[in-house]
Every structure is written in structure tokens, then in C-alpha cells.
Amino acid sequence: MSSARPRGVPARLRGQPAHHDDRRRTFPPLTPVAGGADGGLAATWWGNAWVSALEDTALDAARLARGRAYASRGLVDAITVTPGRVTAYVHGSRARPYRTEIRLRVLGDEEWEGLLDAAAARPDHIAALLDKEVPRVLAAVSGLLPQAGDLVPDCSCPDDGYPCKHAAALCYQAARLLDQDPFTLFLMRGRGEQEILADLGRRNTARTAVETGTEPPPLPTVPARAAVTATPASALPPPLPLPAQPGRPPVYPEGPDAPDPLSLEMLATEAAARAHAHLATGHDPVAALTPWQDAVRLAAAHPGSGLTASTRGLYRDLAAALDRTPGELARAVAAWRQGGPSGLAALEEAWDPPAGPFDRARPALTAADLPHFRPWRNRLSTATLQLRYGRDGLWYGYESDAGREDWWPRGTPDADPVGALAGLLGR
Structure with a gap:
């Protein structure tokens, strides 16, 4: 008695393990x-x-x-x-x-x-x-x-x-x-x-490293054999000087019963960064952040997050923990990389700025032969460009495809509205 053959599956492949x-x-x-x-x-x-x-x-x-x-x-x-x-x-x-x-x-x-x-x-x-x-x-x-x-x-x-x-x-x-x-x-x-x-x-990791200059210098090391066999000194040596940047964590192996290596790497990196900040400044720079700001900061510190099979899960989990979507987290990360907490505030907060710098911005843009910008609260917009005035007194550039109103942070913040658009306009 013959069995029915699955449609679309060659006989030579039935029963064989899946191959990616x-x-x-x-x-x-x-x-x-x-x-x-x-x-x-x-x-x-x-x-x-x-x-x-x-x-x-x-x-x-x-x-x-x-x-x-x-x-x-x-x-x-x-x-x-x-x-x-x-x-x-x-x-x-x-x-x-x-x-x-x-x-x-x-x-x-x-x-x-x-x-x-x-x-x-x-x-x-x-x-x-x-x-x-x-x-x-x-x-x-x-x-x-x-x-x-x-x-x-x-x-x-x-x-x-x-x-x-x-x-x-x-x-x-x-x-x-x-x-x-x-x-x-x-x-x-x-x-x-x-x-x-x-x-x-x-490409994203290389671009971020070039833009931020975050490549740390190598730290001095001591061979393990020399440390074990050395004759103890009569007194402890003076403390090592504070390194310019925190160290990098080791590479954690994957195992069926082991924690996620990417999560371990992130925890170790965060611990090193916060310890370095405590030693250098005496205070914790993360303590005042909200959970959402901290999630955005974590994602922004890992340029490859969301682009590989393992980091997509991390990106998704960070967003889901705060009832956000990966797309919202990606936009917030772009704002954080543009201007830190102030850049994130410029993305998420519309407010009415006082007269003065905001009112002088439109004539400055017109004098630079830029298109007509429409004002709304702390924002000036054309069909594809937008400037947002932050509470820190800086202008933040944004860009969108025409007709979409899908604004994404671009460029470097600047006290001059024309300067904030320089990178977007190729000037």
C-alpha cells in the first residue's frame, strides 16, 4: 500500500535533516x-x-x-x-x-x-x-x-x-x-x-566608529606567568592611572544551558562603563535616566543591534519591555546618537519656544537661499527637511521623503539653524 507523496517535496529529500x-x-x-x-x-x-x-x-x-x-x-x-x-x-x-x-x-x-x-x-x-x-x-x-x-x-x-x-x-x-x-x-x-x-x-558599526571616534586604545597587560612568579614587593604599588576608556568584555561562549552571550556582553560592558564613570567623576551618569531613555542608550551603544539574528532579538526585547515597537526604538536611537538625552527630547517633545532665537531662524534660512520653512511650535519644516529647536538652545536637523511626514534625525546639532542643515544639504 503506497503512501501519498507530499506535493513539492522531491523523494530524495524526504526524511533528510533541514540544511540552511x-x-x-x-x-x-x-x-x-x-x-x-x-x-x-x-x-x-x-x-x-x-x-x-x-x-x-x-x-x-x-x-x-x-x-x-x-x-x-x-x-x-x-x-x-x-x-x-x-x-x-x-x-x-x-x-x-x-x-x-x-x-x-x-x-x-x-x-x-x-x-x-x-x-x-x-x-x-x-x-x-x-x-x-x-x-x-x-x-x-x-x-x-x-x-x-x-x-x-x-x-x-x-x-x-x-x-x-x-x-x-x-x-x-x-x-x-x-x-x-x-x-x-x-x-x-x-x-x-x-x-x-x-x-x-x-557598515553601520564602521560608520558609527568613524563618526564618534570610540575606538579605545590598547590597555597595558602583564603576562600571567610573570605575575605568578614575580617576587612580592615590600609594599603595594601605587594604583594604576584611570584608563581613558573602559575596557572591553571577553567573548562569551555559547552553550545549551548558558545565558545568552550577547546579553552577558552587554551587562559586562555596562558594568565597566558605569564603574569607569564612578572612578572618573564620582557619580553614576545613568541613575537619572528613565527606563525608556536607558533602553535607548543601551541600543545606541551597540551599533549592530537589530541587524543580525542575535541582535534583532535584543533590539526587539528592549522595545517590547517598554511597550514600544522596534521601529520606534530605531528612530529614538538615531536621535540619541544625534544629541544624547537632548536629542531624544527634541524627537519626542513639541513645545512653544520663547521669542528670540526661534524668530530669528527663518530670516537666517531665507538669507542662505534655503526653501521656505513652515513654523509649528518648536519646528520649522519644508517638504523634506525639518529643524527642531531644543530646550538646550541647539537646532536639530531632520529629513523625510516628500509627502510622508516620516521624520528621522540627521546631521549634527548646531546653535545656527543653517549649520544644522549643512550636512543634509551637502554644504
């Missing part, structure tokens, strides 16, 4: 969609852009309609995505399914460099990717989304339509995958999710 390959992902068959045959199956703008790339070059609208019907009825088996290729078996009128694929060009190294540099340069782009969204500006940087003619369908069926209904069905189902996880699109273009996040983490 960042550049090959296989998705189980998607569930049928009620009413999907009468309209689009994609829900996001990037999913619809994927569909449009094939539809704009289709030669037969009837085949597209039948492809939508096939997709909505769940006739597309498991979909495998590798760089430059999307493959699946699609069931049709015959008992044996057809092998169908869609090919597209992978991005070159220079295109990836431009894409990753653009993503690492703006924390809102990184936050959007972590929230499984594709920023429109980022997608336009390197041609991430396919255009008309970029998708090349192929199928083992005898139909020579362009595309055939099986290829159209695969295209619509692939759009649903992009809706759920846009990193699938990055994989189609040549690189896996873990590879991209690791690269973004390295």
Missing part, C-alpha cells in the same frame, strides 16, 4: 485566495511592481487571467528562490504538473555596494527593512525592482504564449511571497537575508 542555505529558499505552497482570480493578488507596492514587470510585456490578457485563477486556486506547488531564478511545479489540465520558472538578472557588485551604502546611511531604511518593508527611495537606488522585460518566463508546457498561464500563476504567487518577506526580492537579485544584514551591521 542563505542563497536558496523553498516556500511551501500558498493557500488559495478567495476572489483572487478577479483582481490582483499582491498587497504591497513592491509586490504589484513585480507583477507589473511581467504584465506590461504580456501578449495575451486571457492567459494572465487564467494564471491569476490558477494562483488563487492554489495550483502552484512549493516555490524555490535562488539568485536570478524562481522555480515551481504548476498543476494544469494534465495529471503531471509542469516545471515553470521565472528568470531575472542578478545585481553586480557595484550595484550591491550602492544599495547597501544607501541602506546603511539612513537608519529609517534599516528600520523599514527590519519591519519587512521596502523604502521606495532605496528600491530606486539600484534598480532593485524589475522593470518591463526584466522577467523572463519559461515552462515545460507546450503553450508558447508569453507568458503561458503557468508562468503567470507563478509570477502572481511570487508576488505574494514578496508581500510577506521582501528579502525574497533581495535573494532573487543575488544575496540572502543573513548576508545582507551582516553586511549592513559591519
Whole structure:
């Protein structure tokens, strides 16, 4: 008596342990969609852009309609995505399914460099990717989304339509995958999710180190053998001078029953920093912070947080502990890195400043040939730029995509409003 064979799973792979390959992902068959045959199956703008790339070059609208019907009825088996290729078996009128694929060009190294540099340069782009969204500006940087003619369908069926209904069905189902996880699109273009996040983490860490100059000098050490065999002195030596910066914690090993090594590293780093501050100043700089400010400070002290599999959990836990979202934490971290507690206050607090510096700001901006800024409370805004006047007397620059009102801290605070915008305007 024969058992039923799982659809979309080759016999040679059944019973074998799962193997992780960042550049090959296989998705189980998607569930049928009620009413999907009468309209689009994609829900996001990037999913619809994927569909449009094939539809704009289709030669037969009837085949597209039948492809939508096939997709909505769940006739597309498991979909495998590798760089430059999307493959699946699609069931049709015959008992044996057809092998169908869609090919597209992978991005070159220079295109990836431009894409990753653009993503690492703006924390809102990184936050959007972590929230499984594709920023429109980022997608336009390197041609991430396919255009008309970029998708090349192929199928083992005898139909020579362009595309055939099986290829159209695969295209619509692939759009649903992009809706759920846009990193699938990055994989189609040549690189896996873990590879991209690791690269973004390295770029973000390097950028932060260069901007803040936080690389500590090496501390003097004594060999263990010399310390054990040395002849005891008659008197204790004088205390060592206070180092310029706190030391770094050791690398903690992972183990099934051991605490999370990343959490241990963070606790050790915090203990060293607070002890160093006590020795240097006599007071604890963290004691006066609120729990939210302390969470933002912790995340800001770790530039790679949220960009790797382990640090994403840390980022998520910090936000969840205070009933915030990872996106809110990412924006607050950007404000903290811009100006510490004062920068965070400028992000979160709208207030009515007194006359004087605020009233003189608009004429100064006009004299610098900058666009017209609209005032509201302590803020001056254009379509894409914003200045926020802090209670510390500094101006904080912000930037947003036109029409979105999604403001993110950028640049360096300055007592001069024009100076606060210099970095944003490339001056």
C-alpha cells in the first residue's frame, strides 16, 4: 500500500535533516485566495511592481487571467528562490504538473555596494527593512525592482504564449511571497537575508566608529606567568592611572544551558562603563535616566543591534519591555546618537519656544537661499527637511521623503539653524 507523496517535496529529500542555505529558499505552497482570480493578488507596492514587470510585456490578457485563477486556486506547488531564478511545479489540465520558472538578472557588485551604502546611511531604511518593508527611495537606488522585460518566463508546457498561464500563476504567487518577506526580492537579485544584514551591521558599526571616534586604545597587560612568579614587593604599588576608556568584555561562549552571550556582553560592558564613570567623576551618569531613555542608550551603544539574528532579538526585547515597537526604538536611537538625552527630547517633545532665537531662524534660512520653512511650535519644516529647536538652545536637523511626514534625525546639532542643515544639504 503506497503512501501519498507530499506535493513539492522531491523523494530524495524526504526524511533528510533541514540544511540552511542563505542563497536558496523553498516556500511551501500558498493557500488559495478567495476572489483572487478577479483582481490582483499582491498587497504591497513592491509586490504589484513585480507583477507589473511581467504584465506590461504580456501578449495575451486571457492567459494572465487564467494564471491569476490558477494562483488563487492554489495550483502552484512549493516555490524555490535562488539568485536570478524562481522555480515551481504548476498543476494544469494534465495529471503531471509542469516545471515553470521565472528568470531575472542578478545585481553586480557595484550595484550591491550602492544599495547597501544607501541602506546603511539612513537608519529609517534599516528600520523599514527590519519591519519587512521596502523604502521606495532605496528600491530606486539600484534598480532593485524589475522593470518591463526584466522577467523572463519559461515552462515545460507546450503553450508558447508569453507568458503561458503557468508562468503567470507563478509570477502572481511570487508576488505574494514578496508581500510577506521582501528579502525574497533581495535573494532573487543575488544575496540572502543573513548576508545582507551582516553586511549592513559591519557598515553601520564602521560608520558609527568613524563618526564618534570610540575606538579605545590598547590597555597595558602583564603576562600571567610573570605575575605568578614575580617576587612580592615590600609594599603595594601605587594604583594604576584611570584608563581613558573602559575596557572591553571577553567573548562569551555559547552553550545549551548558558545565558545568552550577547546579553552577558552587554551587562559586562555596562558594568565597566558605569564603574569607569564612578572612578572618573564620582557619580553614576545613568541613575537619572528613565527606563525608556536607558533602553535607548543601551541600543545606541551597540551599533549592530537589530541587524543580525542575535541582535534583532535584543533590539526587539528592549522595545517590547517598554511597550514600544522596534521601529520606534530605531528612530529614538538615531536621535540619541544625534544629541544624547537632548536629542531624544527634541524627537519626542513639541513645545512653544520663547521669542528670540526661534524668530530669528527663518530670516537666517531665507538669507542662505534655503526653501521656505513652515513654523509649528518648536519646528520649522519644508517638504523634506525639518529643524527642531531644543530646550538646550541647539537646532536639530531632520529629513523625510516628500509627502510622508516620516521624520528621522540627521546631521549634527548646531546653535545656527543653517549649520544644522549643512550636512543634509551637502554644504
